[in-house]
Amino acid sequence: xxxxxPYAAFFDLDGTLATDNQPxxxxxxxxxxxxxxxGNYAFLCTGRSTGYLYPAVLDIGFDGxxxxxxxxxxxxxxxxxxxxxxxxxxxxxxxxFVGTPHTLIMETERSMIQLKGCPDALHVRDYPCxxxxxxxxxxxAQETVSKLTIYRAPISAALRELLERDLDVIEHARYxxxxxxxxxxxxxxxxVLEVIGVPRENTIAFGDSPNDRDMIVYAGLGVVxxxxxxxxxxxxDRVTLPLSQCGVAHILNELLDK
Numbered sequence: 001x002x003x004x005x006p007y008a009a010f011f012d013l014d015g016t017l018a019t020d021n022q023p024x025x026x027x028x029x030x031x032x033x034x035x036x037x038x039g040n041y042a043f044l045c046t047g048r049s050t051g052y053l054y055p056a057v058l059d060i061g062f063d064g065x066x067x068x069x070x071x072x073x074x075x076x077x078x079x080x081x082x083x084x085x086x087x088x089x090x091x092x093x094x095x096x097f098v099g100t101p102h103t104l105i106m107e108t109e110r111s112m113i114q115l116k117g118c119p120d121a122l123h124v125r126d127y128p129c130x131x132x133x134x135x136x137x138x139x140x141a142q143e144t145v146s147k148l149t150i151y152r153a154p155i156s157a158a159l160r161e162l163l164e165r166d167l168d169v170i171e172h173a174r175y176x177x178x179x180x181x182x183x184x185x186x187x188x189x190x191x192v193l194e195v196i197g198v199p200r201e202n203t204i205a206f207g208d209s210p211n212d213r214d215m216i217v218y219a220g221l222g223v224v225x226x227x228x229x230x231x232x233x234x235x236x237d238r239v240t241l242p243l244s245q246c247g248v249a250h251i252l253n254e255l256l257d258k
Contacts, residue, residue, distance in 0.1 A: 066188030068146030
């Protein structure tokens with residue numbers, strides 16, 4: 001897989017580096033830093049918008065970020081790509097989700113705002129709440145929405161049809177991610193590689209869930225966590241140890257020892 005240095009590694013966050021907004025394991029952090037110290041690149045590649053990232057992960061030290069499942073991309077201090085859910089696309093969605101059993105999350109570049117339907121919105125239960133579309137316009141119209149997350153899956157065929165007019169839907173067991181059309185983690189990796197000049201065969205992608213599937217296939221080496229989604233494990237080049245056993249460090253240390 002690897003031809004020569006440098007490598008470029010792309011790390012999913014939830015289920016790969018950490019869970020429930022907890023700090024990553026010290027062993028994984030040390031391995032990523034050692035990987036970079038050898039002259040390689042490390043990028044966070046997450047479905048979370050930049051408004052949903054937290055210091056314990058960012059403090060690992062990355063060469064850039066692919067956030068919002070490819071909607072917002074940086075290399076160093078440079079903004080490489082930016083996409084968003086347009087106000088025209090968001091407006092009918094806001095109106096249609098009022099009164100449904102779903103919680104609609106607007107993941108913006110600065111925060112997380114929820115139009116609350118279901119009683120438990122998992123990690124975002126403490127984020128600002130709006131009751132209707134007008135409240136969004138009164139309080140948050142200036143926000144740039146990188147993606148949407150919808151809790152309480154599945155969604156109805158009618159709601160899916162509305163979303164898929166301009167957006168792409170990624171389904172998980174308990175929620176859906178909704179991203180600007182054409183955005184994906186693999187496209188984010190492609191855009192990063194164009195900037196840093198690393199060939200695709202020298203890339204490593206670490207993930208665990210359905211929104212990682214495309215980058216696992218795209219990377220030169222696709223690594224899935226030992227406790228990851230079985231359907232994603234099935235397409236991986238390697239299945240590593242679970243998150244609880246520092247599966248990221250296991251692979252990186254193996255590569256560094258070569």
